[in-house]
Amino acid sequence: MKINFTSALNRLPKTVIIPLWKSENTQEILQQISQTYQAPDSFSSTQWAGEEKDSLTVFAGDRVLYLVGLGKAKDQNTIATSLRSCVYKNKKSFSSTVGLDLHFANAQKKYDADKLLAAGVNGILLGRYSNNLYKTDKPRKSGFLAASAKIAIFTDAKGAKAKKSVEQAVILSEAQLRVFDLVNKPANKKIPATLVAHARSNAKSAGYKLTVFSGNAAVKKGFHALHAVGQASPNPSAMIVMDYKPKNAPITVALVGKGVTFDTGGVSLKPSSNMHLMKSDMGGAAAVLGAMEVIAKMKLPVRVVGVVASAENNIGSTAIKPGDIINSYSGKTIEVLNTDAEGRLVLADGLAYAKKAYKPDIMIDLATLTGSIVRAIGKPAAGLFTKNDELSQQLYNAGLKSGERLWPMPMWDEYADEMKSDIADIKNLASSPNAGSITAAKFLEVFTDKHPKWAHLDIAGQAMNENEFSNQANATGFGVHLLVAFVKALS
Numbered sequence: 001m002k003i004n005f006t007s008a009l010n011r012l013p014k015t016v017i018i019p020l021w022k023s024e025n026t027q028e029i030l031q032q033i034s035q036t037y038q039a040p041d042s043f044s045s046t047q048w049a050g051e052e053k054d055s056l057t058v059f060a061g062d063r064v065l066y067l068v069g070l071g072k073a074k075d076q077n078t079i080a081t082s083l084r085s086c087v088y089k090n091k092k093s094f095s096s097t098v099g100l101d102l103h104f105a106n107a108q109k110k111y112d113a114d115k116l117l118a119a120g121v122n123g124i125l126l127g128r129y130s131n132n133l134y135k136t137d138k139p140r141k142s143g144f145l146a147a148s149a150k151i152a153i154f155t156d157a158k159g160a161k162a163k164k165s166v167e168q169a170v171i172l173s174e175a176q177l178r179v180f181d182l183v184n185k186p187a188n189k190k191i192p193a194t195l196v197a198h199a200r201s202n203a204k205s206a207g208y209k210l211t212v213f214s215g216n217a218a219v220k221k222g223f224h225a226l227h228a229v230g231q232a233s234p235n236p237s238a239m240i241v242m243d244y245k246p247k248n249a250p251i252t253v254a255l256v257g258k259g260v261t262f263d264t265g266g267v268s269l270k271p272s273s274n275m276h277l278m279k280s281d282m283g284g285a286a287a288v289l290g291a292m293e294v295i296a297k298m299k300l301p302v303r304v305v306g307v308v309a310s311a312e313n314n315i316g317s318t319a320i321k322p323g324d325i326i327n328s329y330s331g332k333t334i335e336v337l338n339t340d341a342e343g344r345l346v347l348a349d350g351l352a353y354a355k356k357a358y359k360p361d362i363m364i365d366l367a368t369l370t371g372s373i374v375r376a377i378g379k380p381a382a383g384l385f386t387k388n389d390e391l392s393q394q395l396y397n398a399g400l401k402s403g404e405r406l407w408p409m410p411m412w413d414e415y416a417d418e419m420k421s422d423i424a425d426i427k428n429l430a431s432s433p434n435a436g437s438i439t440a441a442k443f444l445e446v447f448t449d450k451h452p453k454w455a456h457l458d459i460a461g462q463a464m465n466e467n468e469f470s471n472q473a474n475a476t477g478f479g480v481h482l483l484v485a486f487v488k489a490l491s
């Protein structure tokens with residue numbers, strides 16, 4: 001999409017979006033807007049206060065202004081979501097070029113002008129998305145939904161830095177949009193090979209190296225736990241390895257994602273209500289795929305290795321059964337007491353491989369791992385599990401910046417006692433139903449081989465959610481921006 005800066009108000013198009021924070025002098029600002037755009041007098045005396053996501057439509061001559069409240073937002077996601085919401089609701093009546101007037105928000109001096117610019121562009125681009133992949137009567141792509149649509153920006157942020165903010169916002173948004181589609185796809189349209197194809201197309205466009213161990217090649221490589229999860233599926237499992245390696249990178253970060261393209265629970269079958277949501281059990285993988293794309297396209301100066309462990313957890317006569325003992329890449333044997341605790345099995349191989357093959361300085365995995373984390377802390381934050389205080393702080397801060405919140409969970413070794421098996425090295429189900437998200441994290445810890453800087457993010461409550469952008473639960477892209485913000489802060 002073409003995005004231009006404009007320095008003259010009269011060059012702004014018929015549709016203009018004007019974000020504003022909630023403040024004491026909103027009335028004054030409304031008067032200025034009214035004068036600037038020659039809006040009717042009555043408008044500036046409205047009670048509109050700039051509350052978060054509260055928008056106000058104003059007809060000013062032949063222009064339509066959309067005032068978007070930002071409330072007290074201090075993170076990229078909240079700002080972007082406010083704009084996305086306005087665009088999502090009103091896009092059909094937008095002109096083909098949409099103006100984004102940031103002057104008034106900039107004058108409020110509540111946030112960095114370049115960051116506001118990036119969040120604004122991000123929100124507008126995401127607002128064009130509708131979750132209608134398989135509709136046969138999609139609305140015609142005209143006006144602002146046409147491929148030729150444009151954004152004209154009127155802002156104080158100028159020069160190379162502003163241009164870069166916009167470029168980076170476009171890179172981020174495009175990756176997020178692709179992740180939305182990938183996560184929203186159902187299981188008959190998405191198998192491990194679909195994640196491979198996504199990585200392959202990114203490898204080309206973003207410029208990273210791709211290696212795939214699929215089917216027999218995965219078994220040969222020793223990914224026995226990954227293979228066990230997918231063994232009842234006709235669709236071969238895959239370990240997808242992406243390597244973005246800029247010159248002279250001082251450190252290596254490994255990102256490992258759970259890519260279960262559908263989780264039936266296996267023989268420990270899930271109840272049927274809400275089982276359809278398990279098409280999003282590759283949300284961790286999607287975050288890694290999206291982040292790899294963005295990090296490589298932004299050419300961030302850190303080596304980042306993405307590992308996606310992908311399988312379909314199916315039922316069938318060849319499926320693993322409760323009590324089965326399986327092997328793993330690490331060499332450790334696992335007693336599978338519940339086939340629905342499959343995420344930790346695929347991650348066991350992903351983590352062990354990332355550690356052994358790349359010796360990363362930092363290792364982070366993302367997974368829609370447990371229902372337990374949702375019962376513990378709900379949907380406003382994902383679970384953050386690490387013994388490394390510095391990494392905890394770094395990830396927590398990245399979450400505040402992107403607006404994808406993380407909350408630290410305990411990792412005391414006592415929790416690991418529940419994972420001891422009599423017959424094998426470890427079991428995949430805790431002895432008690434308590435603290436399920438923590439015992440899951442303690443299971444994973446074993447396969448990190450005592451990595452000193454590893455964190456696990458349980459995003460079961462975030463990958464797919466109900467929100468104002470769809471009638472049903474749909475993909476959020478959670479984790480993409482978070483990981484990018486984290487890696488950016490390292491460089």
Ligand code: BES
Binds near residue numbers: 265281342369371372
């Ligand atoms: N994919 C699920 C976790 C999940 C639940 C993700 C709800 C998103 C929303 C995972 O594989 C699973 O089934 N976990 C079990 C583990 C249990 C059997 C120890 C769970 O959380 O119930």
Ligand code: ZN
Binds near residue numbers: 263265339341342
């Ligand atoms: Zn499961």
Ligand code: ZN
Binds near residue numbers: 260263281340343369
């Ligand atoms: Zn699962």
